[in-house]
């Protein structure tokens with residue numbers, strides 16, 4: 027699967043742009059603020075119906091304009107897929123595939139899969155557990171349509187149970203039978219999500235380890251560990267065991283909403299003990315493992331978007347990484363950088379053709 031043509035109107039700092047991409051490596055080069063990341067974000071819209079960086083659609087409209095429009099022509103399994111996304115101020119987002127409007131945007135997710143690696147991903151390491159759960163959930167939901175619905179249902183059951191705990195605290199009236207019904211719903215849904223997350227992590231972790239040791243040439247030992255209360259006990263038992271604590275805190279303290287991922291380097295937390303380059307290598311290995319997982323599940327290669335990828339990585343890691351993404355396991359790659367000579371030198375050294383685009387103040391030249 028690859029993106030053949032991309033065009034957009036009034037998208038962020040672009041008034042109008044149109045480009046034809048190569049099926050291999052495409053590099054977008056320009057100064058800070060030129061619009062390189064914005065271009066990758068336009069591609070992200072076509073795949074996941076939203077920005078990678080900012081959830082508010084109207085803020086992506088060029089300042090002073092009333093709407094933005096993004097169009098893409100993809101080639102997938104020998105067929106053309108024409109995708110269009112339009113946002114007008116104060117109106118619902120429009121999303122079309124082959125000229126037909128989607129009823130549910132969720133139906134588009136996973137059709138044209140994509141993996142983005144960006145400097146903003148550092149939040150997966152440094153922020154709270156929610157970011158790491160979001161990472162797992164995003165990867166699984168690109169290959170499992172029911173997963174997102176299951177998560178929505180779980181969150182609803184969780185909100186109901188928390189509301190009940192609050193009501194008990196406010197009124198002093200405790201009805202164990204009613205709570206048992208809520209526990210049953212939460213347990214059934216939470217257990218299904220846990221099973222999916224655990225199965226995913228079992229197949230994902232060895233691939234992650236392989237990618238990390240390739241990029242770092244085995245320079246350091248890292249570890250990725252899935253943490254869930256449900257690994258030790260089933261959810262029904264946990265809810266019963268912790269009911270007194272939940273009543274005091276007026277919220278549910280057991281469940282898959284407490285899951286996390288532990289990232290270690292030489293047995294210590296990556297967040298505190300990893301260098302910037304090691305943290306970046308860790309994130310890249312996570313995302314490339316996501317790419318491998320998606321490829322295996324889908325049976326075709328997703329798009330790979332690499333934003334500002336060379337910063338903080340040493341020459342050895344850059345070469346390894348570029349060798350890896352240019353080989354046959356990867357398909358179309360879009361990459362951004364500030365230096366033409368750096369991009370040319372890196373790819374010349376590994377003998378890989380690159381289609382170069384120069385980006386300056388919202389203009390793209392091939």
Ligand SMILES: Nc1ncnc2c1ncn2[C@@H]1O[C@H](COP(=O)(O)OP(=O)(O)OP(=O)(O)O)[C@@H](O)[C@H]1O
Pocket residue numbers: 037038039040056057058059060061062063064065085086087088089334362364
């Ligand atoms: N809605 C908008 N309207 C107009 N301009 C916008 C809008 N949103 C973002 N921009 C502009 O886009 C520019 C940033 O573009 P982008 O992040 O793509 O730069 P970049 O080429 O990736 O830069 P860097 O090398 O620094 O990462 C900024 O100048 C910003 O003001």
